[in-house]
Amino acid sequence: EPEVTQTPSHQVTQMGQEVILRCVPISNHLYFYWYRQILGQKVEFLVSFYNNEISEKSEIFDDQFSVERPDGSNFTLKIRSTKLEDSAMYFCASSEPYRVQPQHFGDGTRLSIL
């Protein structure tokens, strides 16, 4: 069964450094998402992406965050200058036209900021 793939599984970065989290969505999906889960908290929406542009972003997704689909298969989340509070599990998800299809999630990247 097709699946969403995320790399790396764990990323350790010094505060203030840039980090790029990578995702390969399911190949025929058109909608792409990033979510995060801080330890002990809810899964929170960060951003949705369709047709090479952001459809919606949350208040968490400030100017330090950006997303890109650099080629036909990858979908990346960049945090320009990481903060301690960015430590979380980051999940990528993808879906077909969202109204009737569920989002399928990758196994996440655990981001640890030191």
Place this chain on the structure above:
Amino acid sequence: DQQVKQNSPSLSVQEGRISILNCDYTNSMFDYFLWYKKYPAEGPTFLISISSIKDKNEDGRFTVFLNKSAKHLSLHIVPSQPGDSAVYFCASHGSGNTGKLIFGQGTTLQVKP
């Protein structure tokens, strides 16, 4: 107001019995609801969904019920199996058109052999 709430952090049931997980939402504009299961060190796995035009959807051992007037949905698992032990998240599409999911806090289900 866009909130999804799972008020029971944990649930323990005996193998073979029914597990009932509950979820409440605050915005009557929400129209599509999903249940996900999550094992440690894995991402959420889609289980079952329901549109607001229905009040019940069934898939094998899993049934989701939607009560729109009460803004409440529930997931029934019957019979429960030890492999069902996981964290279960209720989620809803937000009221916009972008597919944003709003998650509940999750309920940890333990099914005892």
